[in-house]
Amino acid sequence: MKSLGSIRRSFAPWADPASKPFISVKNVTKKFGDFTAVDDLSLNIYTREFFALLGASGCGKSTLLRMLAGFEQPTSGEIILDGQSLAGIPPYRRPVNMMFQSYALFPHMTVETNIAFGLKQDGMPKADIAERVGQMLKLVKLEKFAKRKPHQLSGGQRQRVALARSLAKRPKVLLLDEPLGALDKKLREETQFELMDLQQELGLTFVVVTHDQEEAMTMADRIAVMSHGKVAQVATPAEIYEAPNSRFVADFIGDVNIFDGTVAAAESGYLSIETGNGFPVRMASPEKLAIGAKAAVAIRPEKIRVSRQPPAHAPVNAVEGEIWDVGYLGDMTVFHVRLKDGRVVKASSLNAVRAVEDPFGYDQQVWISFGEDAGVVLKD
C-alpha cells in the first residue's frame, strides 16, 4: 500500500493541463447592497483535492462557500460542479454537504437521528439507514453516544457528530466552515490530521474555509489566499510560504522581513537590490525587472542567520546590528536585531541542540546574513 505521503506528493492535477476541474468558479461576483463580498472571482478545484479558502474575516471566503452550498446566489458569474451549472439549484438538490461552524446539530434529535436525517430525506430504506449510521458512528468513534442528544455531548463530540452527519450522504464535495474553530488547541491539532486521513480514505473533495493559516497549511493540498473578495494567490502551502506573489500574501502567511529598495543590477536569474544605507541584497529571481524599478525583498525569519563574525560574502546579503529582543519559544528562539538605521529584522533559529545558555544576549553586536535564494523579490 502506498503511504499517504507518496499519494500526496504525486497529487497535482492543477499542474496537468489535461485534467478537468471538478468545481469551476467562473467570474463570480456577490453583492449585498453596496457591499461587494466576492469580486469577479475565478477558481478551479479538482477531484479529491483538499482545498482551503484562507483569509481574514470579511474577505468573502464564507460567502463563496455559501454560494457553493446554495444558500446564496451569485449576483453574476457561474459555478459549475462536475460539468453541471449550479445556477438556480436550491441547496436541497445539490450533491454537496456542509459542516457548519456552529455545527448546527438538531437539538431535539439524538446523535443517531441527526446523522440519519439526510438519508431519510433521500428515502433510503430503514435497514440501509441503520447500517450507514452505524458506519458513520464508527468512523467518528461515537458508537457509545448514539442515543445522546447534542446538549449531552462535549464540544469535540459535537464536532464529530456534525462531521458524521455531513458525510453520511457521501456527498461529492464536503464544505467545511471553520471546522475546528471551536475546539481547543490540542484537540484542533489532532483533528486536523484525522480530517486529512478521512479525506484520503473516503476519496472526497474537501473545501474548507478557515482564518487559521496553520490549519490551512497543515491540511490543504492547495490554498487560496483571499482578500477583499478576490483571490490573492492560489498555490500549494509550500509555494504560498516560500514564493508569495505579493506583499499581501507574504505578510499574511507567517512572519516575514520586507526590505524595500530599487533594482541596481540584473543578471541571468539574479537581481541586485539596493535597500538603503549600504545594504545591498542579491537575490535569485525568475522575473526580470528594469534597473531603477522599485522592488522589495521578502525573507522569512528562519532563513536569516545570526552570527558574531561577518560572513565571507559581506557586505552583500549581510548587515551589522545589535540584538534588541530575544524570545525563547522552546523549539526555537526569535531574535529581533536592530540595524544601525533603526530597522528591526526578525531572525529565528531552531534549537536543535539542547542549549543551556543562549548564544546571544541583549545589546550584543551581531551580523545577520542570508543566502542568495533565501527570499523572493516582489514587484511593487
Next chain:
Amino acid sequence: MGSWSRFNIASIVLGFGFLYLPIVLLVIFSFNESKLVTVWAGFSTKWYAQLWHNQALLDAAWVTIRVALLSATCATVLGTLAALALVRYTRFRGRMLFSGMVYAPLVMPEVITGLSLLLLFVAIGLDRGFWTITLAHITFTMCFVAVVVQSRLLSFDQSIEEAALDLGATPVRTFFAITLPVIAPAVFSGWVLAFTLSLDDLVISSFTTGPGATTLPMKIYSQVRLGVTPEINAICTILIGIVAIGVVVASIVTKQREAQREKDERAAFAQ
C-alpha cells in the same frame, strides 16, 4: 440574602393581601351554607351541586370553551406565521411599520377593538353569534402569540435550518421537522396565553355576540347585576382552580426540564 426584618414581613403581608384577599373571600363564600353572600352560616358544598342543574350556566361554559379552543388554535397558527415573517424577512420595505402594526392591538383599548369589529360584522352582514366571537378572539389574541413566538425566534440558530436544507430537506419539510419542534414550547405558551385571554374576555365578546352565544364571563356579569349568588362564587372558584393547576403544572414541568438539562450538561463535560 437579607434577614426577615419586620418591614419585609409587613411588605409581604400587605402585598399578598392586596392581591389575594378578594379571591380568598370569594373562595370561602362559595362554601357558604347561607344564600346571603356576606353572612357566614356554616360549611356546605351545595352550591357546587346546584351548578350542575343550572343549564344556562353550563351552556355558557361550553360556548366559552369551544370559542377559546378554536380561537386559540387559529390565533397560534396565524401568530406563528406572522412572527416567522417578521423575524425572517428583514429586508422588505415597510417592515418596521408591519411589526409596529402587529404590536398595536396589544395596547388598543378593548372597547375600540370590540366596536370596530362589530361595525365590520354589521357592514359585511355577518350574523352575530358563535363565529363572530371566535373571529374577534382570533384577532385580538393573535398578536400576543406573535410576540411570544417572535422573541423565541430571535434566539433561534438559523444555521440548523440551513443544515436541514443542505441535507436534502425541502423548505416545507425543514419547517415541520426542524423549526416547529424547536420553537414548540414558545408556540405552546402562545396557545395557552391565547386560550386564557379568550376564556376571560368580556368586553370584546359583549360587542360581537349575538343571540344564543353567551360566554361564561358575560353570563356571570349579567347575573351579578341581579345580585351575587353563592353559585357564581362556586363557578369562579372552579375557574380559579383550573387556572391555578395549569400554572403550577406548567412551572413544575419547566423547572424539571431545566434541571434535567443542567444535569445532562454537567455529565457531558465531566467525562
